[in-house]
Amino acid sequence: MNTVIYLSNQQIQVVIGSPGERKVVIEKSYTVEAPEGSIINGMIMEQDLFVEFMKEFWAANKLPIKDVILVLNSSKFVGKMIEMPEMNAKKTHDFIFREFADISRSDNCLFSYLNLSAQKSKVKKVYAESIETDFIKDYLDIFQEIGIHLKSIVSGESSLIGLTQMTLGKKCRTFSLLVAEGSILTTILWINGNFYYLNSTRSFHELDSEEYAVDMARSVSQLIQFMQAHQIEEKLECVVVAGIERSNLQMYEKAALQMEIATPFQLFESPALIASGIADVQKCLRPASGLVTGDKNVDLLKQYASEAKKKKSEKEKLGINVLPIAISAAVMILLFAITFTILLIRKTELKQLEDYNNSPEVITGVAEFDMMKVRNDYLNAQYQAIKNIDENLQTYPVCDSNIMEKIEDCARGYASVSFDAFDAQQGTIQMTASSDTVDNINCFIAELNQQDIFNKVDYTGYAFNETTQNWDIHVTCTLAESAGR
Secondary structure (H helix, E strand, O other), X not given: OEEEEEEEOOEEEEEEEEOEOOOEEEEEEEEEEOOOOOEXXXXXXXXXXXXHHHHHHHHHOOOOOOOEEEEEOOOOXXXXXXXXXXXXXXXXXXXXXXXXXXXOOOOOEEEEEEEOOOOOOOEXXXXXEEEEHHHHHHHHHHHHHHOOOEXXXXXXXXXXXXXXHHOHHHOOOOEEEEEEEOOEEEEEEEEOOEEEEEEEEXXXXXOOOHHHHHHHHXXXXXXXXXXXXXXXXXXXXXXXXXXXXXXXXXHHHHHHHHOOOXXXXXXXXXOOEEEXXXXXXXXXXXXXXXXXXXXXXXXXXXXXXXXXXXXXXHHHHOOOOHXXXXXXXXXXXXXXXXXXXXXXXXXXXXXXXHHHHOOHHHHHHHHHHHHHHHHHHHHHHHHHHHHHHHHXXXXXXXXXXXXXXXXHHHHOOOOEEEEEEEEOXXXXXXXXXXXXXXXXXXXXXXXXXXXXXXXXXXXXXXXXXXXXXXXXXXEEEEEOOOOOO
């Protein structure tokens, strides 16, 4: 059995259960409000108040102090999707460290990652997160003061993605999981069997109220728009909801239907996550994610211990030895004497060179050289300016028959295209495109996006033309540099 502590908003959730890679069983579940002001957005703000409360809560419920897992849901975590070659643990860590180098953060950071690739291949996808070492150390000190021995520390986002991968990811291909926890609504998007997107939004309405249902429906609507904007052709199979009362599911479906969302809603259920006794999976999904043991690389405590061991080893290597210092000092004194002698010799040589440089013959020659150099620089600048003009002209694109032929090839079978004008200054092609079938429009736009002759394909939608009985396509193509040359 393991115990999981989950901190989010002002709530503390605790579950006790059996961890596993393919199945998790929850035996007990506790939810309690922390003292006001002690936790804000999952971060401990008043340490003394939190420590005293946790000691009383732990003793009152006779909870275990060992094999405890801490799940942190904080905005201080920075996560990103990374595609990388298959490599060993050390090289993977170095690769992820370089990927986060462009983010303005302290070098003293820990990195965790969740493997998202179901099968081994030369290229794999991981969801990596970065957090400052001091952030983890603060939590270790706090729980050590409480008397709780942490077994591991994991991020709330990685844990939830891992739980989704183990449960819904095994039976659905394209779906969305919405987890309601108080004022926070977390949305996960799964596309074609793979994790794609995670986002958390805040709702200012009470959970399971009609206004909250509207907020959830709005989140699904925004998710569908997000999929369309990224030209994702797959359609949502279902919207899975967790954290609500079972009897209120129809209310959430009704709110979605009012926004013309036809995707079916269903409650979170999976044979891989079982709650026994009085525990309810709907109410403890986030802490239950800490029991998923599929990927050891999400454990930040393991990374922290490894970094601490490395720093200790480096300090031991820097042990002070008096004899090497004394020898180094003697060598430095000898080197100083030698360099001082060389300095006196060099000063004499410098005086001779200064006398030569200040002679009238040398000064006259330098002046003549400077005059010729100015003239030469002027002529070179003139030549370079003419050359730049010629090179710049070659960068302007030209809309010739070859360009128009490529656009017509893209439209073949999907749309009809006629060319109206070409703006040479902006590099844009003004054309009229229409299609008799809506489904062919995205195919036409996709073909245009694959062409390297375009710097930008600005597709703003389509509209039905009553006169032609076709769908007018609103698209403007900007040619790439030197296209048509």
